[in-house]
Structures are given as C-alpha cells and as structure tokens.
Amino acid sequence: MIPAPFQYHKPASVAEAAELLKKHGSDAKILAGGHSLIPLMKLRLAQPEVIIDIGSIESMSYVQERDGGTAVGGTTHYVDIANSSIVPTALSEAAAQVADVQVRNRGTIGGSLAHSDPAADLPAALIALKGQIITSSTGEHRTIESNEFFQDLFTTSLREDEIISEIFIPSESSGTGSAYVKFANKASHYAIVGVAASVTIAGGKCTEASIGVTGAGPAAYQASASVSDLIGSNLDNADVEKASSKAGEGVEFNDDVHASGEYRAHLVTVFTERAIKLASSRAG
Ligand SMILES: Cc1cc2nc3c(=O)[nH]c(=O)nc-3n(C[C@H](O)[C@H](O)[C@H](O)COP(=O)(O)OP(=O)(O)OC[C@H]3O[C@@H](n4cnc5c(N)ncnc54)[C@H](O)[C@@H]3O)c2cc1C
Incomplete structure (x- = not known):
C-alpha cells in the first residue's frame, strides 16, 4: 500500500529537527531508518502529516x-x-x-x-x-x-x-562480562524471548549483576528478583538455576501466534540461565 500524503523535511542538525518537532507537534513523526515507521505508514496504521527525516544528520x-x-x-x-x-x-x-x-x-x-x-x-x-x-x-x-x-x-x-x-x-567495572542471547522468530528474527546479562565477579563471588529481558511481556524489563539472588552468590549451577527461575516473576507474558505465554515463561528461565552463564564466562 501507499502511505497517506505527508510533508517531508530533512533537517541538517538535531537543533533544526527539534525546532520542526516543536512547530508541528503531534502532526509530526521523526523518521530514522524507516524500518518500523514506513511499514506502519504503508498499512496506514500511522498517518503523520509531517515527516522529519533525521537519518542523514x-x-x-x-x-x-x-x-x-x-x-x-x-x-x-x-x-x-x-x-x-x-x-x-x-x-x-x-x-x-x-x-x-x-x-x-x-x-x-x-x-x-x-x-x-x-x-x-x-x-x-x-x-x-x-x-x-x-x-x-x-x-x-x-x-x-x-x-x-x-x-x-x-x-x-x-x-x-x-x-x-x-x-x-x-564503563563496566573490572571483572565484568556481558552477553545477549535470544530465541528468535525464524522469519523476522525478532526476539520471541531475548535476555542480556551483565555479571561482575570479584574474589570468586558475584558482586554486581543486571539482567534485561525482552519479548516476554509488553515491554523490556530488569529481572530484579534474579539479580538479587545472584549478588553475593558463587554463581555455581544451583545459584544460577535458582536466580533464572525468578526472571519472569510478576510478568504478564505475551501470548500470540508466535508463542504461548506458558512457552515464553519457560524460555525466559532457559535463556536467562544461558545469558548469565555466558556473561560469567567472560567475567573475572
Ligand atoms: C523485516 C524486519 C525484521 C526486523 N527484525 C528485527 C529484529 O530481529 N530485532 C529488532 O530489534 N528489530 C527488528 N526489526 C525492527 C528494526 O530494528 C527497526 O529498524 C527498528 O524497530 C526501528 O528503527 P528505525 O531506525 O528503522 O526507526 P524508524 O522506523 O525510522 O522509526 C521508528 C519509530 O521511532 C521514532 N524515532 C526514530 N528515531 C528516533 C529518534 N532518534 N528519536 C525519537 N524518535 C525516533 C519514529 O518517529 C517512529 O515512531 C525488524 C524490521 C523489519 C522490517
């Protein structure tokens, strides 16, 4: 389909883009790579009257x-x-x-x-x-x-x-390793579930950790319960398994044609474990 008509601006700086955005308010949309906005415009799910293309700044x-x-x-x-x-x-x-x-x-x-x-x-x-x-x-x-x-x-x-x-x-503290692993949709490669972990090890113990999860619920989140479990642990298999089992705590799982909520809950645990182990192997 062809998008609805729109005015096109190609500002040369962020300041110029911000001025245009202020001037046109909710009628305007920023365009960068166009790989999400253009499909939405073609489907007429988005019909901005003004496009501000920042892709060439x-x-x-x-x-x-x-x-x-x-x-x-x-x-x-x-x-x-x-x-x-x-x-x-x-x-x-x-x-x-x-x-x-x-x-x-x-x-x-x-x-x-x-x-x-x-x-x-x-x-x-x-x-x-x-x-x-x-x-x-x-x-x-x-x-x-x-x-x-x-x-x-x-x-x-x-x-x-x-x-x-x-x-x-x-900057990461010394002794930190990080990793991102995902279970991808085979066609688009979007994450059915994706998990990133950052783990800091000092004196054989986990001193800092942070875990980001995507694909599971409506928005990406920090798996705080898993992080609390990891900090202070030796990061042995039992510690990592226990922490990973909490990565979906409190999440309202997405349930769609790509995966059921129950399957996503399972994937969150499995991929959190993999991300923590991979990040840990790069830490210390
Ligand atoms: C076939 C296909 C497969 C894909 N697979 C994946 C995948 O595996 N994983 C993945 O993560 N993504 C995937 N994507 C999405 C892709 O990563 C998009 O590029 C991304 O979602 C949007 O980035 P963009 O630069 O193209 O933004 P655009 O499409 O230009 O804009 C997207 C939205 O962000 C706003 N915007 C853009 N830049 C800014 C800015 N600097 N400040 C404020 N607002 C801004 C726009 O106004 C618009 O609302 C896929 C897309 C396609 C078409």
Missing part, C-alpha cells in the same frame, strides 16, 4: 569512548554497533542479531528504542548495561535511565517534543 551517528563510558549517537546503525570494538559485548551482540543485513544497515539504535517493540533486541541489552537515553528538545537535554524508559507496549517515557540524540553506557 551526520553528527548523530557515532560510537565514542567519552566521560567514563561509551556514547552512541541516536541514528547510529546496528551494523556500526555490531562491528564496534568499544561497545560492551551485550549491546554489540544484540545489534548483530537484529533481523538481516538490510535491516542492520538501515535500522538505528534511536529508532529501535523509541519504537519500543516488545520483541526488539536492543532494549534488553541497554537495560542490562544500565544505559542512559539522552534526549534533545528545543534548548533542553534530558537523561532517562533505561530501566525507566520502556513503559508498556510501544510506549516509552519519551515526550512528544523529544528526539533521542544519544545513548550513554557507563
């Missing part, structure tokens, strides 16, 4: 070590994140597993986070790595912690006038 695409962490520009493509040697492993591993080459070459980190598809890969990695989402609006920047960003199905704490301009991931 060069200053928004980068991966840099800065301020004690890694800064990733809002329109950085998956392929550049997957190939980066400075991005923490859980994030590069998640980006490398998104869809296919075509989607990885066009899709952007900001687009993935703003869209907040319940089956998207990057939200789980960002939560596990305690990443921050930096937004820009006219004359203002805001920092949102990733565990507060994903609120519900396709719903985030992003305001209508805000653009995701950067993602910041604090």
